[in-house]
Amino acid sequence: MRTTLVANLEEAGYRVTACNQARAAIEHVEKDAPDVVLADLRLPDGSGLEILESLKEIKPEASFVLVTGYASLETAVAALNQGAYAYISKPFNMDEVHATVRNAIRQQRLLLENQRLVENLQQTNKSLGEEIGERQRAEEALAERSTALEAANRELEAFSYSVSHDLRAPLRSIDGFSQALLEDYAEKLDEQGKDYLTRIRASSQQMGELIDALLNLSRVVRAEIHREAVNLSEMAKELAAELKQREPRRQVEFAIQGGLEVKGDPQLLRAVLENLFSNAWKFTSKHPRARIEFGLTQHDGKQTYFVRDDGAGFDMTYKAKLFGAFQRLHKAAEFDGTGVGLATVQRIVRRHGGEIWAEGEVEKGATFYFTL
Ligand SMILES: Nc1ncnc2c1ncn2[C@@H]1O[C@H](COP(=O)(O)OP(=O)(O)O)[C@@H](O)[C@H]1O
Numbered sequence: 085m086r087t088t089l090v091a092n093l094e095e096a097g098y099r100v101t102a103c104n105q106a107r108a109a110i111e112h113v114e115k116d117a118p119d120v121v122l123a124d125l126r127l128p129d130g131s132g133l134e135i136l137e138s139l140k141e142i143k144p145e146a147s148f149v150l151v152t153g154y155a156s157l158e159t160a161v162a163a164l165n166q167g168a169y170a171y172i173s174k175p176f177n178m179d180e181v182h183a184t185v186r187n188a189i190r191q192q193r194l195l196l197e198n199q200r201l202v203e204n205l206q207q208t209n210k211s212l213g214e215e216i217g218e219r220q221r222a223e224e225a226l227a228e229r230s231t232a233l234e235a236a237n238r239e240l241e242a243f244s245y246s247v248s249h250d251l252r253a254p255l256r257s258i259d260g261f262s263q264a265l266l267e268d269y270a271e272k273l274d275e276q277g278k279d280y281l282t283r284i285r286a287s288s289q290q291m292g293e294l295i296d297a298l299l300n301l302s303r304v305v306r307a308e309i310h311r312e313a314v315n316l317s318e319m320a321k322e323l324a325a326e327l328k329q330r331e332p333r334r335q336v337e338f339a340i341q342g343g344l345e346v347k348g349d350p351q352l353l354r355a356v357l358e359n360l361f362s363n364a365w366k367f368t369s370k371h372p373r374a375r376i377e378f379g380l381t382q383h384d385g386k387q388t389y390f391v392r393d394d395g396a397g398f399d400m401t402y403k404a405k406l407f408g409a410f411q412r413l414h415k416a417a418e419f420d421g422t423g424v425g426l427a428t429v430q431r432i433v434r435r436h437g438g439e440i441w442a443e444g445e446v447e448k449g450a451t452f453y454f455t456l
């Protein structure tokens with residue numbers, strides 16, 4: 085019978101070793117680590133289950149099949165509990181043996197494949213974990229740096245605030261005494277002396293404007309934002325009216341889109357429009373006629389507001405300088421100013437969570453876009 089079984093399995097392509105004793109079988113298991121062991125329960129020198137024990141140790145994924153003639157169901161169940169893959173009762177049917185061996189091997193393959201997948205997953209998990217750890221460390225470092233930066237910024241703001249403040253008093257006295265000289269000693273001064281004093285006064289007034297702009301800038305950075313509904317169109321109309329009133333002789337046409345409502349800080353947003361409008365007004369002043377437009381457009385799917393004029397424009401090569409404090413693309417002799425307006429505007433826009441950028445062409449005008 086046994087030889088029939090061996091021959092039959094070999095014919096099916098398996099490499100088969102037959103042992104008559106438990107001892108010999110265990111030695112074979114230790115030496116060869118077979119995929120499947122078929123064993124009787126009772127062997128001349130021991131129990132088939134001893135082979136099962138050594139198989140579990142040598143090759144845990146291998147299968148043990150109990151072949152038993154008069155095993156009670158209990159014995160079979162005990163063997164299964166102990167780790168046997170299956171049991172076949174004698175006299176056995178060859179088809180059943182083949183099916184059992186085939187399935188046992190297939191199950192082993194799946195098991196190994198599964199193990200491999202689990203290991204892969206664990207490896208992936210581990211490197212993901214490492215990546216997350218690295219990212220966390222980077223984020224922590226970044227947070228630390230930004231806290232330090234914020235502190236430095238606050239200090240700088242406080243410094244510029246107090247410096248600007250302290251500069252005002254001596255400046256007032258320079259301007260005041262120059263004025264006193266001009267008025268009270270007019271007859272003792274010749275024209276050149278008067279001219280010098282007039283220049284001193286103009287310069288100190290220019291410096292006063294700079295200081296005010298600087299103070300304003302640091303105030304904007306520190307101000308708390310109070311968001312509420314703001315009608316930008318109405319604001320723009322008021323500003324346009326103010327500008328026209330100041331220089332009624334200028335031929336400037338305003339085109340202001342109606343109904344533009346946003347959520348934001350009314351005072352700060354007024355400062356934004358005021359700066360952009362007064363720039364548009366100023367940089368169109370060399371043209372006999374001008375048009376200033378305010379409206380809404382879409383940019384990258386975002387609501388984008390714009391202020392456009394057809395004035396002096398600017399060279400796009402230097403657009404990066406536009407929003408820097410004290411940066412100007414035009415000479416003071418051409419257009420007066422402090423160069424702090426757009427820096428202030430940019431800070432306000434950013435504090436509202438938006439961005440600002442500009443397009444321009446020399447003598448063709450400029451457009452300032454912002455989101456909120
Ligand atoms: N509408 C505009 N057309 C052309 N250039 C502009 C316009 N607005 C701003 N600029 C350029 O940006 C510079 C910075 O603007 P800003 O900060 O408001 O300073 P200021 O108005 O005091 O010159 C200006 O000096 C000018 O060169």
Ligand SMILES: [Mg+2]
Pocket residue numbers: 359362363421423425426
């Ligand atoms: Mg300005």
